[in-house]
Amino acid sequence: MDIKFDAVKNYEKTKKIVGYLPREKTKPQDYYEMGFKCGLEIHQQLKTEKKLFCRCPAGLYQKKDEYDAEVIRHMRPTLSEMGEYDGTALMEFKTRKNITYHIKNETACTYEIDDTPPFILNMQALDIVLEISLLLNTNIVGELHITRKQYLDGSIPTGFQRTALVGIEGEIQLKKKKIRIIQVSVEEDACREVSDIGHERVYITDRLGMPLVEMVTYPDMKTPAEAEEAGQYLRFLTRSTERVRTGIGAAREDVNVSINGGTRVEIKGVSHIKWIPELTHNEAFRQKALLEVKKILNKRITDPSKWRIKSKDVSASLLKSYNCPSKNLSGEKNRIVCVNLPDFRGILSFFTQPSKMFANELIDRLKVIACLEKPNMIHSEELEPIISEDELSYIKKILNTKENDAQIITWGSDQDIKTALETIEERCLLAFKGIPNETRKSFRDGTNIFERVLPGPNRMYPDTDSAPIPIEESQIQEAKKSLPSSIAHRIKQLEEWKIPSDTYIYILKQNLFELIKKIIEDFDENPIFVGTLIGHKLKNIEGKTNPVSLFNYSKIYALFAYVIKNKLKKEIIKEMLPVMYKNPNMDFDSILKITKYEKCSEARIISFLPDLKEKFKKINNSKKSSQAESLWIMGELHPIAKGNMDFDRLRRMVDGGKDE
């Protein structure tokens, strides 16, 4: 008789085999030992007026349910220039999706729906990408060749993205190491997905065709933290040009991860750099888990080429204890199928990611490739059993299973079930080989799911609709004249100024370095004061204030100029800044008035000291520490001292020091 399988125990056991640790407990050494390697592909929208290949406005978004017309397309794989079909392309073709585009007149013309060939490339966009390519120290190409990169998921109505290389082979300098850059390209953005249910996928075309820069690094990052650092660096670098878009979705990262013995897996569409460490950490362990699965399977089965699944149709009535969604589907073409996976016992519940197991690899592929909506299968190793022991026994009986096998039940239309069975067998066979080449979708919790088979160079094809565009030497020289300073240089300078390092991300992200530098140099200001005013105070204000109109950072420079011109002391800036931020159009005199500033001579301020000391003694009998005293006095004097007297000097005098 069959011994009852304990899936929960198996899951915990396999988690130990994999050696999974939470990220905070994982040391750099652990990643080195795994052979962790990570590369980034960063997509950043460019701040141009118009789209890349047509004259539609860029940066205009529509609501997801708002549209003027619909267009339907199906994608079909084509040959690459070198004469081969791409793997992803064939997978997408299998899925047989109806793709509907929702078009809004304001944001899309006939180019977006591929009813007009491309217009000449937006030169403003090329100019920005050329600048970024130079900042990344890449070799600039002699001539731009627009290339078509196939995407059969429908995210681009043509079935390909138009893209062109501008520079190759560059590098950036992180704190401790150099990261090499493979390439920089200018390309068009894709549609935004509205929904993807069964065989119906819906997109809107507003974002489609907006110019992007794509920056690709070598897999030189050896820990998740390095990946994050590189991501931040590249983000700061694009921001330093002041010619890129900011805000939700303006920058998106694809993260490539591999470990020793593994293959490159691409996690797509990571919208926050701070998610990168957790995502890459989990992906590394998922790959480690799949390598363990590979070991086990190859030990159990000597000739995987003979390994096959076995399936049988069952009737819905047999699954009494499970409310199978298929029961609700009308039509005779729906089937419920049980599948036997020989020698897969203990594999389905094998740990892969936090709260995920090998079965999820199948579930996710069934959704994407066979278009089976979740829940799309149940299996013999559920952590909480879904069907009864009796039902499972019955299934094992009709499939004539062996003790070491595992079982799956899935359901769907006749056509989808055909694809589903192929998909299950294909994924299981891939487990013998280890880690499939995939692109995977990221989740906020740091896990990821299958998205597509990873495309190769076979999906590239020259764009026969456009002519090459030369990049002249003079263009490069012109762009070099106005390059911003490098991020590595900026970080070094901030360190030399002794500005606290917790301000750097904010300063570099908002591209405020040049402003700080100008204030320090032009007004001979204390760098720490300026750095913290912006990196702490301004960041704080920004986090909790909604300005009535757009706040322009250059006003901070004008504020310093005003304070100096009016011979005020700089402390007043801290008072004026929140008012100015909230009301960007208010004049400085009024701002000053709002801070309740009153002119008062230093002598007069100091003259209050003896009285205040007396007063403090009276009201504070219990704690008479001198520190408490000076704090209290400073507080009392603050309203009249601000802007009139240097606080440090006042403090020294409160503490009984001499006026130096």
Place this chain on the structure above:
Amino acid sequence: MSDLFKGYKGKSLLVLKKFKIRVWSETLIETTRGEFKGIILPRSEYDDDLHIVLKLITGYNIGIDVNTIINMKELGYKEAHYKIPEKEFPFSKGKPNVKLFGTGGTIASRLDYRTGAVIPAFSPGELYGAVPELADICNLTTEKLFAVFSENMGPEEYKTLAIAIGEEIKKGIDGIIIGHGTDTLHHTASALSFMVQNSPVPIILVGSQRSSDRPSSDAALNLIHATKAAGQSDIAEVMVCMFGPTSDEYALLHSGTRVRKMHSSYRSTFRTIGDTPIAMVDKEKITPIWTDYNHRRNDRNVEIYPYFEEKVTLIYYYPNMQPDIIDSLVENGYKGIVIAGTGLGHVNKLVYPAIERAIKRGVAIYMTVQTLWGYVHMFVYDTGRDLMSKGIIPAENMLPEVAYIKLGWALGQTNDLDKVRQIMLSPVNREITEREPYNGYLIFQGGVPGIDDFLKKFHK
């Protein structure tokens, strides 16, 4: 020699020769802008001689400015063999036999490095490899008659096609498809309508607006629709089969004499003018719109009239057209002129003397309308009556291009202008209709509220 350096000329050719590098070489190029490594690709002959095209390992192509090249080193050699996977087209008993004639359209195509454009490539095996659905519809055989772009199709090709179609019908084929570039698809369609008469089987012209080297191409679906219409429909007419809406939904079968390309790039570019299409086709079914089309027959009594007089022209009238335009046509020996006139069929007084001279010299002149929709009505205004009295013959509601083709065809048969007139004004197949249906003219205007509501629901 030229094979080694495909498309390279001038400076770039000199550089390649200097470093002994050929096309398809895997090459390391040292330049003043850094190093580049990849395979040297052929260059389009239309592009400049200052750049060398390189395919990088990532699949991207780039150009290298020859003026920046310091050194080139061959590392290997990899010639691309672009081939659509060829699988034998399966023959199934009971399925209709369909013949596909190739003229050089973009039904199936591959990249042409010489021009950078796409060139056609098809055999049944290749087509089956690219569009396997075809085997569910029919047994397909193909024959490449010529490989020319649509704009290079002309009288000789029309005649060759008509004769080939006639032979194929006599051999017992169940349906015919002609793959054709879209620009002049409607000219060929009307030529075949006159040259191939009384066909017992469907004759379908098909092309694609987006070349088949892109995933969203309309080529495969057009071919599926055309094959279905040719093999399975009951409609024995010369027809154009192209997308109805721009969406991948259904095709329309247009009469060969009433169809016209109406947009430079839309997929749904072909429209029936002044009438409704003959039928709709999708993957599942054929839905006739006409009730009085010619039905499929079992006999083989097709009539082939492969005639064409090349000295025929079509002129598009514009205000202030000078008489020397017409005089020079006559000087050059033109025998027939079709005028696309304004409004109901008018030209200005300035050209009257030239028209008189032409008529006197025995030139056949027919009037059509550049409005495309509607009939020539030359009795309404004095201008029209003047022109008729000078001998211009109104061509009813024949489309200008169709009138041009028909006049060439008629003059190809006889020089007797009375006979020509008889041929011109006796409709062969709806090129002249007696009545224009209420829904034969539909050009909606965007922005009008009712229309925009409709467009939101209806796939245009």
